[in-house]
Amino acid sequence: MKMEQRLRSIYNMNFKKIFPLSLITFISACSQTPFVLEKRVFPFDSYAYIKLFEGDNSNLMDLANIFNRFDELSDNYLQRTITNVFSINQSNDEVQINKDLYDLLKISYDVKNEGVSNYNILCGSLSKKWKESLNNGQILDENIVNDEINKINNSDILFKDNYVVQRLGEAEIDLGGIVKGYVLDMAQNYLKEHNLTSYLIDAGMSSILLGEKKPNDGYFNVDLTEVGLKDNYIKMKNCFVSTSGVYRQGKTINGITYSHIVNPVTGSVINENDAVIVISDKGYFGDAMSTSLMMNTVEEIKQIEIDYSIKTLVIKDKKIIYQNKEIEVFKF
Amino acid sequence: MDKKKLRNDIILIASLLLVAIVSLVFVFVFRTKDNLVAKVYLQNTIVETIDLSTKQDSDYYVDGLKGKVHIKTHDGGVAIVESNCPHQDCVNIGYVYETNRPIICAYNAVYVVIEGSNNDADVRVG
Numbered sequence: 001m002k003m004e005q006r007l008r009s010i011y012n013m014n015f016k017k018i019f020p021l022s023l024i025t026f027i028s029a030c031s032q033t034p035f036v037l038e039k040r041v042f043p044f045d046s047y048a049y050i051k052l053f054e055g056d057n058s059n060l061m062d063l064a065n066i067f068n069r070f071d072e073l074s075d076n077y078l079q080r081t082i083t084n085v086f087s088i089n090q091s092n093d094e095v096q097i098n099k100d101l102y103d104l105l106k107i108s109y110d111v112k113n114e115g116v117s118n119y120n121i122l123c124g125s126l127s128k129k130w131k132e133s134l135n136n137g138q139i140l141d142e143n144i145v146n147d148e149i150n151k152i153n154n155s156d157i158l159f160k161d162n163y164v165v166q167r168l169g170e171a172e173i174d175l176g177g178i179v180k181g182y183v184l185d186m187a188q189n190y191l192k193e194h195n196l197t198s199y200l201i202d203a204g205m206s207s208i209l210l211g212e213k214k215p216n217d218g219y220f221n222v223d224l225t226e227v228g229l230k231d232n233y234i235k236m237k238n239c240f241v242s243t244s245g246v247y248r249q250g251k252t253i254n255g256i257t258y259s260h261i262v263n264p265v266t267g268s269v270i271n272e273n274d275a276v277i278v279i280s281d282k283g284y285f286g287d288a289m290s291t292s293l294m295m296n297t298v299e300e301i302k303q304i305e306i307d308y309s310i311k312t313l314v315i316k317d318k319k320i321i322y323q324n325k326e327i328e329v330f331k332f
Numbered sequence: 333m334d335k336k337k338l339r340n341d342i343i344l345i346a347s348l349l350l351v352a353i354v355s356l357v358f359v360f361v362f363r364t365k366d367n368l369v370a371k372v373y374l375q376n377t378i379v380e381t382i383d384l385s386t387k388q389d390s391d392y393y394v395d396g397l398k399g400k401v402h403i404k405t406h407d408g409g410v411a412i413v414e415s416n417c418p419h420q421d422c423v424n425i426g427y428v429y430e431t432n433r434p435i436i437c438a439y440n441a442v443y444v445v446i447e448g449s450n451n452d453a454d455v456r457v458g
Contacts, residue, residue: 040445041376045438047445049455135419202432205458213454223451226433226458233453243457277457332451 034215039064043071044180046204053198053214059191063201066186073101074179076124076172089124089172094164102163108178109157111288115308118292120264122152124172127262130269134251134258145267152264177261180207181242181287188283205248207287208241224329227275228318231332236279242286244294245275245315261294271295275315279327286310298322368431368448370410372403375441384408384446396440403444410444412437432456 037052041064048067050060076085083097085105097105108121126148133140148171155169167173175182180203187201188209199211200220212218219235227245246259258269271294278293280286289310293301298321301312311324323329372380372394380392382405392403399416409427417423417439425435433456434445 040373040443042373042436042441042443046436047434047443049432135421200455202455205433205456208455208457210455220454221452223453223456225430226456231451241457245458248458332453 041067043067043183044074044176044204046180047202048183048204049200049202051200051202052196053211055194055196055199059194059196062190063187066190067183067203069100070104070179070183070186073098073104074175076174076176085173085175088165088167092167092169094160094166096162096164099163102159102165104175104179104182105157105165105173106159107182107284108175108288109159111178111285114285115304116285116288116292118263118265118295119177119288120152121173121175121178122155122157122169122171123262123264124174125151125170126267127174127176127260128172130258130262131260134253134269137251137253139253139258149265149267177244177291178284178288180204181240181283181285183207184209184240184283206243206290207283208243209283210237210239210241212237221330223332224277224313227277228315229320229329232329233332234277234313234327234329240278240280240283240286242278242280242283242290243275244290246271247275259294261291263295272297273314273316273321274318276301277313277315279311279324281309368408368446370403370405370444370446373443373445382410384410384448394440394442396437396442398440401437401440401442410446411435412442412444415440415442430456433458 035053037055037057037060039050039060041048050063052059072080072082073084076089079086083095084101088095112119129144129148130140151169151171155171158166158168160166184201184203184207191199191211197211198214201209205226210220213220218237220237221233222236222241224232224234226248227243228247244261246257249260250257256270259271261271262269273294276290276293278286278290293312296304298314301314301322305312305324311326312322313320313324313327314322320329368384370382370384371378372392374394374396379394382392384405387408388405390405394401394403401412402414404411404413406427409429411427412422412435415422415437417437422435422437428435428446431446431448434443436443
């Protein structure tokens, strides 16, 4: 009886006051959307989508500014307010550039020494000619291709003191296949300096930086529909996801698909694979490697995976022809 | 008197629980996945926000950097149907119905993207 009386007493005193309040709090919590900051910017004739699950608006603006800064520096179509790739491509004179561009150029130039054998930043002129030709529904004349390959083989870039560079020969620099990944490396450094771990930065679908998602298990669902695998996805976190593929930018002429990815050795834009996804811990490397691997066989890719600690997914004819055993593909 | 009080308390608690359950159902079921909007950007500024949930056909015209861009919605999707850009890549994409798959007219610095959620994807590769 005493226990019953005690319980009754507690109930009468507290429960009727606390219960409605608890209920309201519970309902509000269930309906709340998680904290998120988002911003879109449009560099590199593409876009960048920055999503932070922590931090503040100043972090968002700082990250957007990183993209905008490198958009200016890497532009090889237009002169901008600052000496950029377009400026360097206009002559064979020594050009003094800023440190950011110097470092970007150096790392892009040297990446071929890291096993990225089918990537060359001096393909700019050839890429432009292929793009224009395919936009007109035509295949680029073989003589022009050979001429451009000749230019590439007889061109070089010299890196000198005080951030001076000199382009030798007639081939043009194009950083399109690496700059987004490089900028994501800059973004990752910034996020680490500010102790931010929960984020997603999407640079035009081809270069993505993932932190840890909040809430849930930290994994992001990465949709593979645009690389030919409709309603399929992979779960990733704390990595760079770099993609090259023909499905979005390729042109089909007489039943053959021509991509925007140029083989710097042969000048061809018919690639071995339809899409390659590279999971890596370095943005610039993943970017350049995903481009390069479009021209490698599966056996070659398997060896490169081992040599350079990356994971890949290779797609051809909208089917997976190779999948690293640590990558699991799910269906929505 | 005690019995009546207890009965009233039970009624009160049961009512509150019913309200809670109905609210939760409302939040989870009717928080539809199709709350999609198309955002139109000119450079980095949003110039138009289009509600796609009504699935109505409509036309929008944006003054891009170098000319007018004609945007249409149809059956919950959005497309750039006319632009004065030389390569017409943006027009050739056609209607987009998926989120985070932007249509980009770089020539005019006009970008159209559907935001919201129509599946559980966080991001797309391509």
